Amino acid sequence: MNTLEKIKILGEAGKYDICASSSSKRASANNGIGNPSSPGICNSFTSDGRCITLFKVLYSNSCTHDCKYCQNSNNCGKQKAIFESDELAKTFMNLYVKNYVEGFFLSSGIIKDADYTMDLMLECVKLLRNKYLYNGYIHLKIIPGASRDKIKQASELADRLSLNLEVPDKSSMSEISNVKDYKLDIIKRFRYMKKLQLPSGTTTQFVVGSAYDTDYKIMKKVNWMYSNMNLKRAYFSAFIPIKNTAFENKIREKLDREHRLYQTDFLMRKYNIGFSEIKKVFEDEMMPHEDPKILLANKILKEPIRVESANYESLLKVPGIGPVSAKRIIDYRKNAKIKNLDSLKSLGVIVKRAKNYIELNNSFQAKIGEYC
Amino acid sequence: MMHHMIAYTRFEYSKKGILYAKIPDEFSPSIITHFSAKFPLFYIMLEYKGKTYVQKNNENLKIFNDKIEKVLKNYESFLPDSFDFSKDSINDWDIFYDSQYIKQRKNTKLFHHFIPKKLKHLGILTKEFSSIDGNKKLTEI
Numbered sequence A: 001m002n003t004l005e006k007i008k009i010l011g012e013a014g015k016y017d018i019c020a021s022s023s024s025k026r027a028s029a030n031n032g033i034g035n036p037s038s039p040g041i042c043n044s045f046t047s048d049g050r051c052i053t054l055f056k057v058l059y060s061n062s063c064t065h066d067c068k069y070c071q072n073s074n075n076c077g078k079q080k081a082i083f084e085s086d087e088l089a090k091t092f093m094n095l096y097v098k099n100y101v102e103g104f105f106l107s108s109g110i111i112k113d114a115d116y117t118m119d120l121m122l123e124c125v126k127l128l129r130n131k132y133l134y135n136g137y138i139h140l141k142i143i144p145g146a147s148r149d150k151i152k153q154a155s156e157l158a159d160r161l162s163l164n165l166e167v168p169d170k171s172s173m174s175e176i177s178n179v180k181d182y183k184l185d186i187i188k189r190f191r192y193m194k195k196l197q198l199p200s201g202t203t204t205q206f207v208v209g210s211a212y213d214t215d216y217k218i219m220k221k222v223n224w225m226y227s228n229m230n231l232k233r234a235y236f237s238a239f240i241p242i243k244n245t246a247f248e249n250k251i252r253e254k255l256d257r258e259h260r261l262y263q264t265d266f267l268m269r270k271y272n273i274g275f276s277e278i279k280k281v282f283e284d285e286m287m288p289h290e291d292p293k294i295l296l297a298n299k300i301l302k303e304p305i306r307v308e309s310a311n312y313e314s315l316l317k318v319p320g321i322g323p324v325s326a327k328r329i330i331d332y333r334k335n336a337k338i339k340n341l342d343s344l345k346s347l348g349v350i351v352k353r354a355k356n357y358i359e360l361n362n363s364f365q366a367k368i369g370e371y372c
Numbered sequence B: 001m002m003h004h005m006i007a008y009t010r011f012e013y014s015k016k017g018i019l020y021a022k023i024p025d026e027f028s029p030s031i032i033t034h035f036s037a038k039f040p041l042f043y044i045m046l047e048y049k050g051k052t053y054v055q056k057n058n059e060n061l062k063i064f065n066d067k068i069e070k071v072l073k074n075y076e077s078f079l080p081d082s083f084d085f086s087k088d089s090i091n092d093w094d095i096f097y098d099s100q101y102i103k104q105r106k107n108t109k110l111f112h113h114f115i116p117k118k119l120k121h122l123g124i125l126t127k128e129f130s131s132i133d134g135n136k137k138l139t140e141i
Helices: A003-013 A085-097 A114-131 A148-157 A170-176 A182-194 A215-228 A255-269 A275-281 A292-300 A312-316 A323-335 A341-346 A351-357 A367-371 B002-008 B029-038 B068-078 B090-099 B108-114 B117-122 B126-132
Strands: A054-058 A103-107 A137-141 A160-162 A202-208 A231-238 A358-360 B012-014 B018-022 B043-048 B051-056 B059-064
Touching: A003 A054, A003 A085, A003 B090, A054 A085, A085 A103, A085 A114, A085 B090, A103 A114, A114 A137, A114 A148, A137 A148, A148 A160, A148 A182, A170 A182, A182 A202, A202 A215, A202 A255, A215 A231, A215 A255, A215 A275, A231 A255, A255 A275, A255 A292, A275 A292, A312 A323, A341 A351, A341 A358, A351 A358, B002 B029, B018 B068, B029 B043, B029 B051, B043 B068, B051 B068, B090 B126, B108 B126
Parallel strands: A054 A103, A103 A137, A137 A160, A160 A202, A202 A231, B018 B043
Antiparallel strands: B012 B018, B043 B051, B051 B059
16 A cells, blocks of 8 residues: 555544644754744645644554444444554655644554554654654644553653543443443543643543533533643534444534534633533533523623723623733723723724623613614 | 745755745745744745745845746755655645545635635645635646
């Protein structure tokens, strides 16, 4: 099998894995190729609008596991392939120096066992770092069940490590896999990772809708991971049934649900709104089909927020005000008075959303005001 | 636009350690500093409006009133061999790009939000535009 065929098979095998950032706090070396500090640069976009910033492939799509949603599971009948370490490293470097991609993402199906697979992946990453003097961004997947030693080695080579939770708890895991042990293979590995110093931290991914989980359960788990496992961020991927897998006849999850979970996650991660407040907006443990921030504001803002005096945390609770505009309001107030809604607009506030939740110059625009 | 320039410039590589590209008139040669800092081991060469800009490790920017082919040949004549990344990457990229697409999530509007149609006439991102135009061959676009 030639390299092009492998790229096709192993690129497709990894396309459902999500990764976003290509930035790292690690200092760039002057004697290497590339640097890890170019956040937000997307070198391309696919027809589904997703950014391609990393060369994202599996080392191999052979897998001993039987995850029922996964196109690489041991009984799905797909053509199998495996890279040679040097072949993969050189293919990536060829694309990297020509500016097609901004970094490297490597995962794999499980060949023989977790540590054997980790060894193959580490061999490839070591070649990149030592032979090709690659100094750019590397995101490495940890194979469920990998030993502490392999995880430590990975942390010394990669900028970011990730391990997919897929579902929020043990009982849901038993719905999607007969092999994976949720606590032993996954949570225990996160406990190892949280003690390591990683420039870009750790991430995880949920396959939303693969098991019968509620949004509440998923977000509760995400919150627990942020609090207890130093998780940098969580990704959500709406379940899509794949032919020849055990779940091929299961109903596809709506993208809207994935979107709401991302919005909720943003509220926790970027707006510092606690889960104890966010959980007030769930209905039957599911997030309603509306912007969670508006739902939350309707629940918790008993009176309008006074823009002239509110602190940063209070401003963030107003729909239409984000971390950047909240900071701008506070900076602006130090030197001048906010006179009207136009002033707020110029500071980046989405006035249309915010006006019903704020008080400005002792006046409050009630919803009925829109029709007066 | 600076963001687009940095993200959508595609280089070719000479095994003498030179990354070179011709950039559209709408771009700016100032992006050379970004790439020169990113790849300090390599010479960066950009042809822009008939001139060739050369820089290595963010030092001594040189500007030649010649086409890139001539400047490249001149540099290659005195530089020692470097890494061999000279393999043609276009096929690798095309195959990899196609492999990442999830058909069930097709979203043309979102694609054009990130890659505006106005970039199409620049002659860059040919694979991306051919893909969104219905997987036509490049010659049909």
